[in-house]
Amino acid sequence: MASTDKPTDPEYNKGAPPPSATVNCFVLDVTLRVLLFAAALTAVVVVVTSDQTKFIVPFGFLEAKFKHSPAFVYFVVALSVAGLYSIITTLASLAVIWKPNLSTKFLLHFAFWDALILGLVASATGTAGGVAYIGSKGNNHVGWVKICNNYDKFCHHIAGSLAVSLFASVVLVLLVWLSVYSLHGRIPK
């Protein structure tokens, strides 16, 4: 392992690039985090407003609710965590733009946490996607009927939300890449 960190050392960050490069990197960082927040918020709102009630012969009024599936509940929780995380890290990233001498330390922490949240959002997208696929196509082998022919609004909401959360996963990959690339750029050539 490489040498240990000394964040309290006054010489810390001596090898950082000029402040303008740091600020440019963090402006892109803030932009991506705002996009992540927008995506997470959209995904959560679209799923939460997906509930649909329909009159189906011969059963009467039936409901499709996201709460009926643990997969969609997990999806909403994971995307909410990602949304909250994006708010906190946007503020942290803005703080670095105002005080660039902390940037190396922040890049390390951002990369650590972004990788964790990427795992969370990607798994939630997969979980909801797997269940949504059964809802859309059914599975004849085990007798699971499709429900999207009856609950069109519900399924459109879920599909839209899945697309947005896929976008959020891509943004998180880009955030990890940005932190790694910026750290790499600080190593003397």
Place this chain on the structure above:
Amino acid sequence: MASTDKPTDPEYNKGAPPPSATVNCFVLDVTLRVLLFAAALTAVVVVVTSDQTKFIVPFGFLEAKFKHSPAFVYFVVALSVAGLYSIITTLASLAVIWKPNLSTKFLLHFAFWDALILGLVASATGTAGGVAYIGSKGNNHVGWVKICNNYDKFCHHIAGSLAVSLFASVVLVLLVWLSVYSLHGRIPK
């Protein structure tokens, strides 16, 4: 963004830590990649050998096959890609132990690709997990019956495989962290 890379520059990697620290970092890297390979291989083999045929009254002989669910097919493909990736990067990591002057460049590439494969494995684990949960518990709201009371061997294989692929996701997070931490350690304090 930080300054541009010049991998062909003969002065490249001048700021690297002493060779012993580099080798230690890459020994840990190789260990994690071998673990990733073992986990991916185990997960794929356990799912592929999960097929079960059972006599169920009044239907006769019925089969549970992983190929019947697109979610499990995606799972097998994603974990196979992760397994293949772990072989290639283990060899690359071993190459760095023998030739440490390339280490900074490799750490950058490892972190980039590890983040992508993390997204792939986490989403595959989620997808298969979401479908496996329905197989295990069913969903009364939409009339999807559980199948694990009939296909015990099939479900045990899927559950074991999911646990192993969750472990693979954790290993991938650790690999991203290791690369990021090592890059951070090369920045002059």
